Amino acid sequence: MTLQFNTETFRDDYSFHNSQRAIDRFPFPFHEDSYMYAVNMERHQGGPADSVYEKRFDVDEHYVAEMADRAKVLDDDPLRCQSLPHMTLAGWDLLELIMVSKSEEYPDFFELHREGREWYWINKPLGIEDHFTFMDDTTLPYGPMEYITRQTQGDFCVLDQREDNLWMDAGMVTTQADWSLDFDIGMNFFEWHAPVPLAHEKGIFKRALKFLLNIQQGAPARRLNWTMTVNPLLDTSPENYHKWGIQKTTLTSENIGAKQHLRVELQTFFRLPRSNALVFPIRCYLMSFQDIVSKPKWGRRLNRVVRDLPEELAAYKGFIANRPLMLDYLSQFDDGLPTSFGVWPDEHITPTLQR
Amino acid sequence: MTGTAPNSTAPKTVGAAKLAVRVSAITTLNALVTRFEFQRIDGTDFPTFSGGAHTVVEMMDGEKKRLNPYSLMSDPAELSTYAISVRRDDQGRGGSLFMHQKIKVGDEMALSYPVNLFVLDLRARKHLFVAGGIGITPFLAQIKQLEAIGGNWELHYSCRSPDLGSYVDELTENYPHATSVYYDDKKQSIDLDNLLDGQPFGTHLYVCGPKGMIDWVRKTATATGWPQAHVHHEEFLAPQPGRPFAVRLKKSELTVEVGAQESLLEAIERLGVDAPYLCRGGACGQCETDVLDSDGTFLHRDHWLEDDEKESGEKIMPCVSRFEGKILVLNR
Numbered sequence: 308m309t310l311q312f313n314t315e316t317f318r319d320d321y322s323f324h325n326s327q328r329a330i331d332r333f334p335f336p337f338h339e340d341s342y343m344y345a346v347n348m349e350r351h352q353g354g355p356a357d358s359v360y361e362k363r364f365d366v367d368e369h370y371v372a373e374m375a376d377r378a379k380v381l382d383d384d385p386l387r388c389q390s391l392p393h394m395t396l397a398g399w400d401l402l403e404l405i406m407v408s409k410s411e412e413y414p415d416f417f418e419l420h421r422e423g424r425e426w427y428w429i430n431k432p433l434g435i436e437d438h439f440t441f442m443d444d445t446t447l448p449y450g451p452m453e454y455i456t457r458q459t460q461g462d463f464c465v466l467d468q469r470e471d472n473l474w475m476d477a478g479m480v481t482t483q484a485d486w487s488l489d490f491d492i493g494m495n496f497f498e499w500h501a502p503v504p505l506a507h508e509k510g511i512f513k514r515a516l517k518f519l520l521n522i523q524q525g526a527p528a529r530r531l532n533w534t535m536t537v538n539p540l541l542d543t544s545p546e547n548y549h550k551w552g553i554q555k556t557t558l559t560s561e562n563i564g565a566k567q568h569l570r571v572e573l574q575t576f577f578r579l580p581r582s583n584a585l586v587f588p589i590r591c592y593l594m595s596f597q598d599i600v601s602k603p604k605w606g607r608r609l610n611r612v613v614r615d616l617p618e619e620l621a622a623y624k625g626f627i628a629n630r631p632l633m634l635d636y637l638s639q640f641d642d643g644l645p646t647s648f649g650v651w652p653d654e655h656i657t658p659t660l661q662r
Numbered sequence: 663m664t665g666t667a668p669n670s671t672a673p674k675t676v677g678a679a680k681l682a683v684r685v686s687a688i689t690t691l692n693a694l695v696t697r698f699e700f701q702r703i704d705g706t707d708f709p710t711f712s713g714g715a716h717t718v719v720e721m722m723d724g725e726k727k728r729l730n731p732y733s734l735m736s737d738p739a740e741l742s743t744y745a746i747s748v749r750r751d752d753q754g755r756g757g758s759l760f761m762h763q764k765i766k767v768g769d770e771m772a773l774s775y776p777v778n779l780f781v782l783d784l785r786a787r788k789h790l791f792v793a794g795g796i797g798i799t800p801f802l803a804q805i806k807q808l809e810a811i812g813g814n815w816e817l818h819y820s821c822r823s824p825d826l827g828s829y830v831d832e833l834t835e836n837y838p839h840a841t842s843v844y845y846d847d848k849k850q851s852i853d854l855d856n857l858l859d860g861q862p863f864g865t866h867l868y869v870c871g872p873k874g875m876i877d878w879v880r881k882t883a884t885a886t887g888w889p890q891a892h893v894h895h896e897e898f899l900a901p902q903p904g905r906p907f908a909v910r911l912k913k914s915e916l917t918v919e920v921g922a923q924e925s926l927l928e929a930i931e932r933l934g935v936d937a938p939y940l941c942r943g944g945a946c947g948q949c950e951t952d953v954l955d956s957d958g959t960f961l962h963r964d965h966w967l968e969d970d971e972k973e974s975g976e977k978i979m980p981c982v983s984r985f986e987g988k989i990l991v992l993n994r
Contacts, residue, residue: 393784396811403710469783470891521940521948524709525679525775580710581738581807583781 310416312371312432318379323539325598329368331652333594334359334571335602336531338650340611342620344506348518351529351575359573360529363408364459365590366416371432373460373482373541380481380542381457386489387481387544388453390465394477397465398452399442400579401586405455430458452477461573461590464488466496468583473519475499476584482541482591484534484570485625490545504619522585524578532572535626535633539568539593558629563636564597567629569609596636602652603660606640613637680720680772681708686743688767695796695828696762699736699745700773707741711776713804714896717744718774718942723760727931730757731942733799733870733896734776737806744773747828749796754900755923777940780870780896782807787864789815792852792879794871795822798829800896801870805837816840818857820875823847854879858886868894899944899963901925904984910991911935912954926980930994937980937994944982951978951992958987 315322325333354360359367380387390398406428410419418429424441435458439446447454456463456479465477473496480488491499496516506512522528536543537555558566573590600606613621613633621627642661647653683700690696702708711734721728732746751758765771780800782789789808791801798819808815817837821827823845833841844850858867867888869879876895883893903923910917911930920929927949930937940948944964953976962972964979971977978985978992 396784400710467784468781517947517950521946523775523777523940524711580776581712582784583712583715583778 310366310368313368315369315372317372317376317539317541321538321540323369323372323593325594326368328357330594330598330601332358332367333599334531334573334592335599335605335608335650335652336533336571337608337612339648340608340646341615342612343617344509344511347530348515348528349530351527351577359590359592362412363527363575363577364405364412364461364588365573366409366413366432366460370460374433374458376541377457377479377481384546388456388479389488389492390450390452390477391467391493394452394465394467394582394584395444395450397467397477397579397582397584397586398450400581400584401463401465402451402455403441404577404579404586405459409459433458453479459588461588464587464589465579466585466587468520468585471520472496473516473585481544483544483589484532484536484572484591485543485545485548487545502623504623505617519576519585522576522578524580527575527577529573529575532574534570534572534624535629536568536570536593537566537629539595541591541593543570555625555629558632560632560635563632564600565595567596567633567636568593569596569599596633600637600640602654602657603640604646604652604654604657606637606660607642607644608646610634610637610641680774681717683744683771683773685765685767685769685771688765691747691828692826694826695747695749697735697745697747698761698765699743700771701743703770708744709775710741711738711803712778712781713738713807714780714782714800715776715778715803716780716800716941717746717776718940719746719761720772720774721757721760721765722771723756723764728755728757728760729928729939729942730761733780733803735799735802738803739806739810747796747799751900755903774940777946779941779945780868780894782868783866783892783894785864786866786892787814788862788866789813790857790861790865790867791815791817791819792854792867792869792871792875793817793819794869794875795820795826796828797869797871797875797896799870801868802829804868805833816842818842818844818852820844820846820850820852820871854882855886858883858888866892866894868896870896873897897943897945897965899965899982901928901942901982902963902984904961905986907958907985907987907990909985910989911994912991913994920984925982926978926984930980930992935994939981942981944979947979949979949981951980951994952976953978953990954993955989955991956985956987957989958985960985 317323359365406419409417416431420427426441427438429436462480462482463478464475466473467476475491475494478488500512540551543551571592575588577586579586599609621630682703684703686701687699716731716733718729718731734744735747736743736745748758748761750762782804793801830843844852867883869876876897906922908919914935916933918929918933920926938948940946947966956975961984963982966979967977
């Protein structure tokens with residue numbers, strides 16, 4: 308696989324862009340023309356070739372730029388990365404999982420050489436080469452979790468498992484959909500999900516927790532979640548709401564196709580072997596409305612989902628004020644024709660837009 | 663709950679792949695306990711595990727497939743070999759007897775990936791272990807794990823007699839200041855009230871052994887004011903024999919008669935129906951199954967379902983629970 312890493316930004320001039328390949332493999336999250344919460348878990352053990360589901364940790368054209376953005380966020384606010392004292396072992400587990408996965412799945416980009424506890428890690432895209440002693444914190448420039456997640460796309464919540472619950476006891480969170488690690492650190496599963504509307508009543512979180520507590524080593528799981536973001540911002544944190552919240556008022560009917568992005572999270576879950584902790588990577592994919600509607604099926608479906616979403620959810624996901632503007636735009640790409648079941652664009656069987 | 667998202671072509675079978683192994687050593691420890699060591703057939707290392715984890719050993723006993731969970735007792739840092747210790751249970755359903763009498767060095771078997779339902783609380787400033795008999799096995803791995811990171815631990819180990827004291831010599835030799843052993847036949851017993859009363863703030867207590875011991879330790883801990891979250895126990899239930907009963911599997915459109923000696927889960931598996939499980943001992947919750955219709959009495963034996971769920975007649979844990987009555991229809 309040849310992969311060109313984009314030179315781009317997720318702030319200021321927003322030069323972020325998706326190539327045709329990135330558009331083709333975008334994890335469109337709606338398998339039917341409406342949306343409601345579901346636990347929607349499946350195994351994370353591969354997927355179609357070149358899809359974002361294929362590898363344990365997907366590396367794409369945004370890798371280098373995303374890591375540069377993370378470094379900037381951490382410079383401004385070191386509390387985006389925290390690890391309570393008992394979570395260091397889980398950090399080593401995570402480092403091992405990522406290094407082994409990436410070196411096996413992307414041998415052109417990453418190499419891991421191990422002689423007992425003496426490890427040598429090469430990350431070619433970021434120009435990193437380090438010798439270190441596994442399980443010896445003093446031999447790395449950062450703690451093990453911070454070290455490896457500065458080199459891996461997506462946010463990472465490392466959850467301690469005890470008392471039949473999960474606890475947000477460590478994490479690297481710089482590309483989040485409006486939640487704060489610094490606020491949630493130390494909370495349990497029900498506490499950090501407390502703000503989510505409708506799902507508690509449906510018993511979603513009780514069932515999801517039972518499922519997660521039982522995730523086994525060697526059997527990771529995944530699901531998708533989504534929200535909306537104006538401008539291709541990775542860091543939509545509460546800490547910086549004063550900077551990005553106001554940008555939601557800059558949408559116009561002229562710029563919405565380029566500015567409004569569907570933000571999809573590929574959430575995966577891995578049991579960590581030494582600590583028995585659960586790591587929850589949340590990988591963010593952004594795509595502009597104009598790129599989404601380039602797939603006729605996705606354009607039709609996104610219009611219907613946004614149109615029919617319950618008010619509570621549109622408010623929680625932060626786009627209720629812009630919904631009329633979105634529908635003005637999206638409805639141009641919905642001719643009312645039926646759509647096929649499932650998330651794939653199905654271009655070979657989908658009719659072009661009838662205007 | 664798996665397989666509901668049409669995101670991909672992810673495989674839909676339950677759980678992780680099995681580990682294909684060869685028995686590499688068998689060591690008789692005493693009249694009741696034998697240690698079995700395994701290596702992977704493909705020569706690779708085993709997955710890393712944490713102290714307290716178990717593996718489910720798959721035994722092919724003629725036509726019958728037996729699946730028994732055993733704690734991994736080897737060093738979690740030594741991944742060329744997994745080891746378990748099996749106590750012979752002459753009154754049991756035959757799994758331990760099969761291991762003792764039929765398994766030879768060189769035999770090929772399958773193990774599940776490790777699963778830990780008895781994990782160390784890594785916040786603890788001290789780990790206090792109370793073991794009875796074969797209940798010593800998870801602690802052997804936990805001790806090795808803690809020794810590697812300089813953890814603070816103390817073991818109180820109760821055995822029937824010096825002859826039956828599995829691993830006593832190894833423990834008292836390597837950790838003379840952290841290990842106390844008590845023999846029933848010498849009328850020695852753990853002075854639990856004193857032990858629990860004198861622990862420093864931040865200590866976590868772990869108990870593994872016969873049911874009576876677990877109940878005693880937990881009750882005493884509660885009575886002496888220990889917070890529940892600091893008291894951990896592991897107790898695998900073996901499925902108990904019972905009267906045969908019939909069950910209808912709605913989704914599979916099959917009916918099966920559960921034999922007196924087999925569990926409901928085993929009967930479902932016998933038909934080739936893919937049913938989820940992890941511990942097979944009523945503790946993990948993975949095999950929870952919806953009851954669609956019933957006329958009779960549930961014999962709930964698991965530690966998983968809440969009392970109201972048990973009373974509702976809408977859920978059953980087929981690994982250890984049974985049924986007596988006319989009709990039982992499951993959503994499986």
